[in-house]
Amino acid sequence: MTSIAQRMMGNPVFSLVYEKAWRPLFTRGFSLGGSGTADYDHALRAYLARPGERHVLDVACGPGNYSDDAAGGLTGDGRYIGIDFSAAMLARAGHDHHAERVTFVRGDAHRLPFADGSFDTVLCLAALYLIPDPLPVLDEMARVCAPGGEVIVFTSARTSVAALPGGPLAAGLVGLRLFDLDELVDRLRSLGLEHLEQTVTGVGQYVHARAPKASS
Template identity: 40%
Template sequence: MSEPPTDPQVGDGYLDLLGGAGDEPAGPVQSLWESGRGSAAYDHAQALVRRLLPAVQQLPGPARRPPSGATVLDVGCGPGNVTAGLGRAVGAAGLAVGLDVSRPMLARAVRAEAADNVAFVRADARELPFRDGTFDVITSIAALQLIPDPTAVLGALVRALAPGGFLAAMVPTPRGGLMEHATKLLGVRGGLSFFDPDETAEILHSHGMNTVHTRRSGTVLWITGRRP
């Protein structure tokens, strides 16, 4: 972790640790999420899906109801709905931090989801700007598949968890014969990574997590684990 900035850039309502220096988007899908139109389309679509299918919002385990006063990180927070929900759950004594690389996504998050105990940070999940052992809960919903080198990112997430901290990540996962092959082929061209449940569990174990679970639910894979 680098040292905190001496002159923090917070003029847009979030702490911008990348300034003009963000990397090129890591593929066509991520380019969309870093554009004004793409982020607006995503925001409208996710709001509709979450209204019609409230179960989509149900985070597993302690991520669903983090204890009051907990410190929580939401990686790839997009328009910030999940971060804000976590902020409500941890209450005034807690803190929910949403982290994303996309300026337009963060602008939407700040506009719609700002609260006294919710903070947004523009940073790359590949270089998490937090000290080891900071967070009681880390969530990442539909974001890890967009990040090159997800293995290294998973390791960084584990290190950022406090002892006893809980990780809940959701990634899309195609399933079923030919369709699976076609989706993976298109996805890889779009800059997406796909997660094998057993491999992912092994990666988390190799980073020191002891209770790891992976669960497919339709076209998504939930990955959860607790740091000893």
């Protein structure tokens, strides 16, 4: 059965308001009204915008929230590719973000249509909790991450606040998965990623990991 959240993401009307209205409000909600998530998000955008010749993949990119940041500092043959299953979100992304180094494609995050080790940075931000059977998506992200590259995820976290009565029920009703605090870290570690960093803010978590460098 398609969840409420999934139906919203496929709605062309919702795609119009998602980036500028819904997402900022929703993101702040992860910090329970505080600024922790927003502050980390600003720092992440600055990090993604650093100069360099990188290939960036944004999994479940929605309407291209991070495309301008991730593509802004790219040099040489650097590219940003956003992939999403929602045609409505991709149509909005293509309308609002059309920089030279930016490409949007439709596809399934469980079967990314890219070769192993294709990307220096692989993102999935504020989306993994909406994807059915999400852990195999991490497998695919690790697969397409180049040696020495990075995987960055922002998603939900089952903290003590999220465990309050009604929290899991409310999340389930709209189709949001709450991840245990060790769930993503353990999965990424099992895939061979290293230098794992996890930052928890409210009921959200940022996870950053790196693929091992190629042996000389």
